[in-house]
Structures are given as structure tokens and as C-alpha cells.
Amino acid sequence: MIVVFRRPPQVLRFPASLLIIHRKTDLGPNVSHSAWGECHAKSVRGTHGWSATASSLPKGRHKSPAVRLPCRINTCLASLSSHAASDGDSESESHDHDLTITEKIRESQQSIRVVEVCEGGGSVTIQYHCNDNGTDQENMRISTYHASWLWSNDPQRVMLPSGQRTSTPGEWIRTSSGNPPSIFDANILYCGLEQNVENDKNHVVHVPGPTLDDSCHPLAIYGRHKSWVKATFSANKSFESDAKLTQIVRPYLRITWNQQSHSNASKISETKESYFDVEWLRRMSYDDLSRMQRKRRTEVQPIHAIRKSGPPLWQATKSSKKESPTVVPEDPERNEDGLIHIRYSSILDSDGKILQSGLFRLLHTVFRDGAAIVSSTPVIDNHSDHHKTTTLSSDKIESLNEEQLPVAQLAKAMSGGALSHGALYGNIFHVRVGERDSNNVAYTSASLCPHQDLAYYESPPGMQLLHCVAMDEGVIGGESTLIDALAAAYRLRELRPESFECLVRCPATFVKQRAGASMTYRRPHIVLAEDGISNTRELMEREIVAVHWSPPFEGPVVLPPGDVDRYYEAYSDFERILDLAVTSEDCDERDELSQYANEFTWERKLSPGEVLVFNNRRMLHGRRGFSFEEGLGQRHLVGCYTNIDDTVNCYRVNLRDMVLKGMKDGDVSPAVMNVGNGTCIIP
Numbered sequence: 001m002i003v004v005f006r007r008p009p010q011v012l013r014f015p016a017s018l019l020i021i022h023r024k025t026d027l028g029p030n031v032s033h034s035a036w037g038e039c040h041a042k043s044v045r046g047t048h049g050w051s052a053t054a055s056s057l058p059k060g061r062h063k064s065p066a067v068r069l070p071c072r073i074n075t076c077l078a079s080l081s082s083h084a085a086s087d088g089d090s091e092s093e094s095h096d097h098d099l100t101i102t103e104k105i106r107e108s109q110q111s112i113r114v115v116e117v118c119e120g121g122g123s124v125t126i127q128y129h130c131n132d133n134g135t136d137q138e139n140m141r142i143s144t145y146h147a148s149w150l151w152s153n154d155p156q157r158v159m160l161p162s163g164q165r166t167s168t169p170g171e172w173i174r175t176s177s178g179n180p181p182s183i184f185d186a187n188i189l190y191c192g193l194e195q196n197v198e199n200d201k202n203h204v205v206h207v208p209g210p211t212l213d214d215s216c217h218p219l220a221i222y223g224r225h226k227s228w229v230k231a232t233f234s235a236n237k238s239f240e241s242d243a244k245l246t247q248i249v250r251p252y253l254r255i256t257w258n259q260q261s262h263s264n265a266s267k268i269s270e271t272k273e274s275y276f277d278v279e280w281l282r283r284m285s286y287d288d289l290s291r292m293q294r295k296r297r298t299e300v301q302p303i304h305a306i307r308k309s310g311p312p313l314w315q316a317t318k319s320s321k322k323e324s325p326t327v328v329p330e331d332p333e334r335n336e337d338g339l340i341h342i343r344y345s346s347i348l349d350s351d352g353k354i355l356q357s358g359l360f361r362l363l364h365t366v367f368r369d370g371a372a373i374v375s376s377t378p379v380i381d382n383h384s385d386h387h388k389t390t391t392l393s394s395d396k397i398e399s400l401n402e403e404q405l406p407v408a409q410l411a412k413a414m415s416g417g418a419l420s421h422g423a424l425y426g427n428i429f430h431v432r433v434g435e436r437d438s439n440n441v442a443y444t445s446a447s448l449c450p451h452q453d454l455a456y457y458e459s460p461p462g463m464q465l466l467h468c469v470a471m472d473e474g475v476i477g478g479e480s481t482l483i484d485a486l487a488a489a490y491r492l493r494e495l496r497p498e499s500f501e502c503l504v505r506c507p508a509t510f511v512k513q514r515a516g517a518s519m520t521y522r523r524p525h526i527v528l529a530e531d532g533i534s535n536t537r538e539l540m541e542r543e544i545v546a547v548h549w550s551p552p553f554e555g556p557v558v559l560p561p562g563d564v565d566r567y568y569e570a571y572s573d574f575e576r577i578l579d580l581a582v583t584s585e586d587c588d589e590r591d592e593l594s595q596y597a598n599e600f601t602w603e604r605k606l607s608p609g610e611v612l613v614f615n616n617r618r619m620l621h622g623r624r625g626f627s628f629e630e631g632l633g634q635r636h637l638v639g640c641y642t643n644i645d646d647t648v649n650c651y652r653v654n655l656r657d658m659v660l661k662g663m664k665d666g667d668v669s670p671a672v673m674n675v676g677n678g679t680c681i682i683p
Contacts, residue, residue: 121182121258122147128282143285147183148172150255153284154274155208155219155228163221175259184258188251188278191231207231207252207275214656214672216683218280223660251278283683291531295543298674298681300618302491305484306338306369306602335373337604340365344377344406344611347413354413360658362613363414363651366463367675370484371602371614377406378609379469397469397638398430407467407611407638414463414613415642416650421454421461422641424517431466431637439514441552445627448552450483450578450601450620453641455550456510456519462644462677464616466637468606474633475605478626480612481580482602485547485620486676488577489526495577495592497540499570504528504539506567508548511555520555523548525574529680546678549578549620578620606637617644617676644677 116125128141152169159166172180191207208218209225219227231252253276303313311334335341342365346358365372379397402408402419408428411419419427425436435443442448454460471478493500503525512519527546528539559567575582576593580601583594603624606612614621626635652672672681 117183117186121184124150124183124186124253124255126188126253126278126281141285141287141289143282143287143290145281145285147181149286150183150274150276151175151181151257153218153276155217155276156274158217158219158221160227161221163217181257181259183255185256187254189231189254189275190249190251192249193229193231205231205275208277208280210250210277211280212656212659213283214652214659214683215280216284218276222656252276253278253281294683295529295680298672299543300484300486300490300673300676302484302487302596302600304368304673305487305600306371306482307600308338308598308602310338312338312369337373338602339371339373340369341373341375344374344410347374348406348409352409356654356657359413360651360654363647363654366613366615367648367651368673370619371482371612374410374611374613376609377410377467377611379406397636402428405467405638407465408640410611410613411463411465411640411642414650415646418643418646420641420643420646421457424454424512427640429639431639432635442623445478445625447581447625448621448623449581450481450485450622451550451552452485452548452616452620453550454512454616455548456512456521456553458521459644461616461641462647462675463613463642464621464639465611465613465641466606466639467611468608468637470634470636471606471608472628472633472635474629475635476627476629477624478635479603479605479624481622481624482614483578483580483597483600483620484618485549485578486544486618486674487600488574488596489544489547491596492526492574492577492593493540493544495596496570496573499573500526501539502563502566502570503574506557506559506563506570509555509557510548510550510553512553522558525549525571527678543674543680545674545680546617546676549574551575579622615675616641644675648675648677 117123118125123144123146125142125144128143148169151172152167157165157167175181191205193207193209206228209220209227209229210223211217211220211225212223215221215223221227255274255276257272257274259272306312315334333341340361342358342362347355347362348358349355362372362374405428408419422428425440429435431442433443433445438444452460453464466480489500492503504527505524507522507524510521510523525548526544527548529543529545531538531542557564557567573593576591577596580597580603583591583597655672674680
């Protein structure tokens, strides 16, 4: 049974036994549910044009307190009655079935309260009850959805199976000769989703299937559920207790449009009603509080950064909510160096086949921590000797093609099949003294300050993989370093907000100019999420989505004269956070910038067979200068890149698959943190 209140012109009073309302709301006093399931209903019509379903309490029941409903609120509440049966066992089974559905509806009431249409039909407001910690009042959420937003995201305007939109956002304006569709009515329907519907006494509609947490689409285009499912609600009878009803009862927002047709609208089909899954609406809400909470879930902070020693602080303090143990496999044990180590053979088998569970562990670790080490990696991949570490000369290794190099196969597995950014140094590059006539400082024994590779590209590489194939005992120094640039920028905002603001506002110049190369790109060192906010105070609250830092490849800045000195002062502050070598030159224990660099710089000499995998968009990498005992020795790394978009796509698809395999009703996929590619993760 369904009860719909249609735009009441005055305050109405109904028995509380008729309603399913969560306790301690602003709608009225505590409501008892004890008699709710046993109410027998009949339809009545009021004198003011509104319709409802009234209840008559069974004899012997105490009268429930009245609930006061404010004007202009349209609410749709489902009510289920017990099924009469001659046999006692059948009656008991039916009652149990009703209770199951009743509990699901009550659970739905935990997340949604009321629907209110503003004057003119320009928006609809929904009041949610969230399950966050805190008092009932603190857990109340109010989200407003504009008519333009709802019309543009109507599930009926999504093409299957591709998920492409069949109309443009601008069509909302053009639909009705300059009079855009407005919301005429809005209701919350608690629907039973059915596998089969044959009973024509029920009111059947097609509603979007439940979507996964990573879906931006308003209807299911992948997952366990069909894109469109049949939903049953009735004003004449309750849900049937038979095998046809799946135990899914979900709230949906039904929008009835006030849309004026015109002769030139032949290409646009008029939409009389639209249905939205309330859970999808909650996930995509764009009010201030929702955007702030989304920022907290996805923004990289110092608590997530790898450190000089020990695990990241989130793991050390057990304070992170980024993980969902029902979905994400348990981590391999962290090595003493603080990074997760994953064996190569757990990612690619002896025939070169990808092992999905191992690949997911690698992707998940790198996108969560910023870096990982793949251990026991062979020098050559010839399948038959796949797990044997073969000693080869540098010349022999250089002659191998991509298919024979394990680091290339590993990178291709992470990106969906391709390497990237090979124009300047090749798809595979060798980091060793004297390489390519030392046309890059990396091909010398000099130290390398923390930096990102190819910062002068419009889209720099995503993942970088460095396979250590030789590290002789005679090598003195040569340790690899990492520091989390996104987390460091977050810390700079806390310690030096004026320097942070300057590096957000003033673009740097990144340059690659030598024989065979002439590339420049201007962009700020710190990039914030575009949020339609311009003033300085709110600028400081926006999400950090990218850092661009590469001192060896920076050219002259082009700034207004008044900003030049301030830029270099701000640059110096950020450099002290990022570069331990700079900090060591003038170390001051009272300097918080220096303390950060000392605590969060990871440093270790790689061993043969190890592949250092890190996110080049998030992490800065460097190297200590080195020399050889008696002038002899070898330090040789083999490297390659992947595209950030391809690699993120591979990770999120694998993550979705993990969710589908382990998902139960109510499970959610773990939040994906920002990857440093200039945008925040949605949803």
C-alpha cells in the first residue's frame, strides 16, 4: 500500500500509526510502530482535494499520538498490512515476510525524510538522516536538487549499454520556448523491486536499477542489477508475499514535470514523470556539506603519506576509513622500509598471464600509498625461465625488446596493455652512467633533487616503474628517495597559507629544450579542484588535486612585477618541505617545514630484482649522488611509464569487479583518493 499526500493547503493531522517516521525528527514527537503492521486500510478523500489512506486501529489498541505535517510538503509513505490466511502456518509465514519488507522500509527511513518543492518548481529539497557519528540533529542532511539538474540527469536520457547521454544540458532551456520544465510535484515512493509482474491490480512502473558506488550514471549500466527494473506499489493492496518479490525495497524520488509543449519540439520527447534512485541522489548531492565530506574522503593528507620509517600514519593509528575489509583483500605485510612488497610471480604467472588478484593488490597499494615495490623480478622474461633471475651484461639487456622485459610486461598489465611517453627517451629507458651521452642528469652519478618526470608535458606520465637489474656492492650512495607531494602541499597550506596561495595563483614555466626537444608548459605548482569559488578564504578550503614540481626543468617565470619576489619566497618554503637535502643545509629543529621533510622522505638503495613502482603525479622521486669503489661498479635501472588515465581506469574497473564479487546488500566500495591528475575523484 502506498500513501501519497498531494500538496496539502493547510496543516493536516493523521494518526501516527499510519506513518513510518524515524524517532526524534523535527516532524513531530516519538512515534510508536507497534500497531503499524496490523492496521487495516481503506481509502478516503478529504474536502480540500488531497488524498490519503486512513487507518482504523484494531480493537483494544491504544490511540497513537497525532503527527503534525507542515504545509507544502509532499511525502509518500508505504504501508504493508498482514495477509489473512486460513492456515495458521501460512499466516505466520506471511507475517514474517511482511516484517522483512517492513524492516527494509524502516531502514530506508534512516536516510530520507521529506520532499519539499520550492515555489515555482525550480528545485526540490530532500532531508536525509545519515548514519554518521553524532546526535540525531547533527546527522540530519538537507540537499536541494535543481530542476535543471534533475532534468539533465533523467535516467531516460541515458543510452544503453554505452551510458552516453542522448540530450545536452542546454536542451533544458530549449525544450519549451524559453520556459524550461519545472517541477509540478515530487514524491518519495518506497517500491518493491520485482523479478516478474503479472498482477495487473498492482501499479507497476519502471525505475532505475540500483547502482554501485562508483557510478555517475543515474541508472545501472553494470553490476548485479538490470538497468531498468519493475517496481510495484499499490493503493489497493499490500505487496504480495510470494516468490516473485525480491527482498529489495528502495526509496525513489518521482518527479512530475510541468512542461509546456510547442511545435518546434518534435525532436524532444516530453517527459511526464522521472524516477531517481534516492541512494544515487544522496551520493551525487552537491550541497556544501556533501562537497566537504567528499573532499575529506578523497583528498590526500599527511596521514596517508609514506614516511622515513614505519607505515603511513593512517595505518599506525588505525584511524582511516578509506578501507572496506569486506571488499579489499588483506594487505601483504609491509617491509621494514614502510612500503608494501608484492612478489612478481603473484602478478604475472610463468606464461605471462595476468593474475587479477595480484594485479589489484599492486594497483590498490600504489593508488592508496603512492608507491610499492615488486620483488623477485627476473631480469629477462622468456617464459620458460620466467622465475629465474638471469645475469646479463648491460649491452645484452639493452638489446632485449619489450616482450622480453618483465618491467614492460608489468607496466602493460597496470595500464591495460600499453606503455606511454616514449618520444624523448624511448618506451624503455636505461638509467646508468653514460647513457645517451648523458643528455639527462639522470645518466650521471650526480644527485637528483625530488622531482616529477616530464613536467613539461600537458599530461605527464602516470606510473613510473624502475627495475633494478644491477646494484654492485661497490656502489657508494645511490639511494632512491620518495616524498608525497600532495600530502606536502596539504601541510604547506597549514604552515604557510600565504605561500600556498601564491603557488596556487602564480604559474611556473616548465621547459625541455635541447637537441631534438623543444617543449614548454606553464601551470601553477599547486592545483585546486574547480568549484566555482573565487575568494581567497574559500580558495584555501578547496581540494588539492595536483602538484607540479621539477626544479631541473623550470624556466623563467612570467609574472606581474609585484608577484615575482613573493613567488620565489613561496617556492623556497615549499622546497624546504619537499627536499631533505635543502633542509639539511640549514637544519633548525624549530622549523616545522624542515621537520616535515625529515619525517616524510622515504630513502633506500634498491636491490637487484626489485621494481620501484610509484605514481609520478603524486610522488616526487630523487636519488643520492653515488660513486664506485676503486672506480669500478655498476648501477643500472630499467624504466618505463604508463598513462595516468589508462592506469586509473584499470584500477577502478578492477576495484568494481572486487566489489561485485564480495558485495552484500549494504556493502560499499572503498573511497578512491585523488591521484594527482588535476581532478577530484567522482563520485
